[in-house]
Amino acid sequence: MALNVVVLVGGVGGAKLAFGLARILPPEHLTIIVNTADDFWLYGLRICPDLDTILYTLSGLVDRTNGWGVGGDTTIALDALRRYGEETWFRLGDQDIATHLLRTGWLRDGERLTTIVARLSAALGVRQTILPMTDDPVATMVTTAEYGEIGFQTYFVRYRWQPVVTGLRFEGIERAAMTPEVQAALERADIILLGPSNPWLSIDPILAVPGLRALLIARPVPRVAVTPIVGGRALKGPAAKLMVELGYEPSPEAVVRHYGEAINGFVYDRSDGFLSLPLAHVAAFETIMKFDNDKIYLAQTVLEWIKSWVSLQV
Amino acid sequence: MALNVVVLVGGVGGAKLAFGLARILPPEHLTIIVNTADDFWLYGLRICPDLDTILYTLSGLVDRTNGWGVGGDTTIALDALRRYGEETWFRLGDQDIATHLLRTGWLRDGERLTTIVARLSAALGVRQTILPMTDDPVATMVTTAEYGEIGFQTYFVRYRWQPVVTGLRFEGIERAAMTPEVQAALERADIILLGPSNPWLSIDPILAVPGLRALLIARPVPRVAVTPIVGGRALKGPAAKLMVELGYEPSPEAVVRHYGEAINGFVYDRSDGFLSLPLAHVAAFETIMKFDNDKIYLAQTVLEWIKSWVSLQV
Numbered sequence: 001m002a003l004n005v006v007v008l009v010g011g012v013g014g015a016k017l018a019f020g021l022a023r024i025l026p027p028e029h030l031t032i033i034v035n036t037a038d039d040f041w042l043y044g045l046r047i048c049p050d051l052d053t054i055l056y057t058l059s060g061l062v063d064r065t066n067g068w069g070v071g072g073d074t075t076i077a078l079d080a081l082r083r084y085g086e087e088t089w090f091r092l093g094d095q096d097i098a099t100h101l102l103r104t105g106w107l108r109d110g111e112r113l114t115t116i117v118a119r120l121s122a123a124l125g126v127r128q129t130i131l132p133m134t135d136d137p138v139a140t141m142v143t144t145a146e147y148g149e150i151g152f153q154t155y156f157v158r159y160r161w162q163p164v165v166t167g168l169r170f171e172g173i174e175r176a177a178m179t180p181e182v183q184a185a186l187e188r189a190d191i192i193l194l195g196p197s198n199p200w201l202s203i204d205p206i207l208a209v210p211g212l213r214a215l216l217i218a219r220p221v222p223r224v225a226v227t228p229i230v231g232g233r234a235l236k237g238p239a240a241k242l243m244v245e246l247g248y249e250p251s252p253e254a255v256v257r258h259y260g261e262a263i264n265g266f267v268y269d270r271s272d273g274f275l276s277l278p279l280a281h282v283a284a285f286e287t288i289m290k291f292d293n294d295k296i297y298l299a300q301t302v303l304e305w306i307k308s309w310v311s312l313q314v
Numbered sequence: 315m316a317l318n319v320v321v322l323v324g325g326v327g328g329a330k331l332a333f334g335l336a337r338i339l340p341p342e343h344l345t346i347i348v349n350t351a352d353d354f355w356l357y358g359l360r361i362c363p364d365l366d367t368i369l370y371t372l373s374g375l376v377d378r379t380n381g382w383g384v385g386g387d388t389t390i391a392l393d394a395l396r397r398y399g400e401e402t403w404f405r406l407g408d409q410d411i412a413t414h415l416l417r418t419g420w421l422r423d424g425e426r427l428t429t430i431v432a433r434l435s436a437a438l439g440v441r442q443t444i445l446p447m448t449d450d451p452v453a454t455m456v457t458t459a460e461y462g463e464i465g466f467q468t469y470f471v472r473y474r475w476q477p478v479v480t481g482l483r484f485e486g487i488e489r490a491a492m493t494p495e496v497q498a499a500l501e502r503a504d505i506i507l508l509g510p511s512n513p514w515l516s517i518d519p520i521l522a523v524p525g526l527r528a529l530l531i532a533r534p535v536p537r538v539a540v541t542p543i544v545g546g547r548a549l550k551g552p553a554a555k556l557m558v559e560l561g562y563e564p565s566p567e568a569v570v571r572h573y574g575e576a577i578n579g580f581v582y583d584r585s586d587g588f589l590s591l592p593l594a595h596v597a598a599f600e601t602i603m604k605f606d607n608d609k610i611y612l613a614q615t616v617l618e619w620i621k622s623w624v625s626l627q628v
Contacts, residue, residue: 041419041422042419043415043416043418043419044358044359044360044415044418044419044421044422045358045415046358070394073390074388074390074408076387076388076390076408076409077391077408077409077411077412077415078412079409079412080384080408080409080410080411080412080413081412081415081416083412083437083438084412084413084416084434084437084438085437086416094388094390094391094394094408094411095390095391095393095394096394097391097394097408097411098391098392098393098394098395098397098398099394099398101357101358101359101391101395102357102395102398102400104357104358105355105356105357105358107358108355108358120398123397123398123399124397124398
């Protein structure tokens with residue numbers, strides 16, 4: 001019998017691990033719980049960047065250079081928006097717009113985001129379960145030295161995460177409900193992974209859904225995070241810069257301390273040498289996932305290692 | 315001093331006359347009041363087919379073969395919607411989507427449709443005034459023998475106006491307010507034209523905006539309709555078929571009777587020979603507008619004729 005694996009992810013980094021896991025696990029045994037605090041409205045469209053990255057990655061549609069968006073997509077609508085005098089700092093691909101249109105139409109019809117993601121997944125032949133962390137709107141708000149408090153996409157895309165971050169909050173998180181699907185997935189998980197996503201921007205919103213972190217901590221199963229920090233730098237995006245700005249050393253240790261009780265195992269990169277981390281289960285692997293083989297290798301290695309230290313039956 | 319001309323229109327047919335008028339009048343003296351009862355929601359987008367046809371026509375972006383949509387537009391988003399398993403009977407061009415996105419976003423921000431159309435016009439360099447008949451949502455509902463009551467676009471696009479129509483109503487029209495801009499345009503108009511649009515589907519909704527028809531009738535100026543029926547047939551679309559189904563003879567006479575007091579002049583096509591119509595001011599011209607020259611010719615001829623019978627100063 002295969003184990004049930006749940007992985008918590010943000011966008012591109014987490015998608016790589018999810019891709020690797022999807023290649024080695026039966027689809028019905030893999031559930032990906034995705035950050036939705038980056039979701040936002042643009043021109044009346046509800047855009048869910050992390051969900052789409054996972055959806056496109058698992059369906060094979062993803063742009064393999066960027067790691068997000070649809071491969072070979074055009075920007076004809078975006079160019080027409082520019083003709084109207086719009087600032088077009090968020091790249092809306094034409095194929096991508098189809099996803100946003102469907103989702104927005106269905107949301108308008110009163111459908112849950114969870115159901116919508118399931119419909120999109122089914123239509124694209126994705127058999128793994130992709131779950132938004134909640135059906136309720138949550139918005140990461142970033143306090144910056146330069147612009148005061150701004151929305152996540154403004155910080156991340158418009159200003160290319162260059163502003164100095166002095167604080168973060170997840171607007172609406174206290175009213176966000178854990179979905180029955182997320183709860184069931186966590187309750188029946190044999191292994192829970194936290195992807196190499198940004199702990200503060202991608203994983204924290206998931207853990208902040210009321211009851212979710214407590215449920216995680218209560219589960220007597222391996223709960224293993226994969227480091228997003230290698231050699232004091234982030235593999236991608238603002239994780240390391242953000243950690244410094246928030247007063248942390250950009251190191252695996254700081255990530256482990258930040259996750260606290262939520263994890264009982266940690267995987268860091270071999271290139272960081274020996275690290276003494278305050279956890280019973282720690283391993284150093286090749287964590288940088290450049291090619292598909294790297295993703296499959298890491299997924300396989302992490303799962304094998306976890307199975308070895310908990311002596312689980314496969 | 316130039317005369318102020320106001321023309322009431324639906325989509326393609328009315329756009330041709332508006333184009334002709336735009337070529338011969340100073341832009342600040344031409345106001346186009348446009349039917350919005352065909353407007354509808356699709357995938358969370360507010361789509362205004364008639365307004366867009368006028369906007370694209372006057373900006374020169376229009377697809378010159380169809381008479382609607384943006385010339386050379388692609389359907390990459392639409393193809394991606396089809397990949398998701400959607401029925402894609404309404405053609406959404408990619409450039410067109412930009413218009414819908416902007417409009418929908420601004421509506422969501424609480425802007426009036428009138429202001430939105432003005433912004434889109436300005437961005438595309440259209441200097442004539444395009445006014446929606448109202449800022450409030452109105453929806454033409456079509457009762458058909460085959461499908462019961464259906465929305466206008468379902469009737470018109472999905473079923474290509476083939477169902478037998480037994481009734482029409484404009485949902486929301488009793489709560490639709492005439493805008494200050496429409497009222498002012500009508501009040502200062504020296505000439506009011508009703509374009510060769512479908513009287514029942516395109517012009518009636520405009521006249522049905524509470525107070526609008528009464529204001530029109532009260533204006534002591536030429537109010538001239540251009541026939542949409544030539545040789546017992548509609549120039550385009552379902553006008554003749556609809557008239558028969560609703561119990562009318564598809565003739566200029568029936569159109570004149572239908573408009574009643576709203577008009578005091580009528581232009582029909584020369585090919586219909588001599589017609590005795592119950593109006594003081596009637597003229598027969600070449601009304602079929604195939605090429606740009608035809609549109610300019612008709613606009614010029616109609617205006618010259620009106621000026622001759624009312625002895626207005628130009």
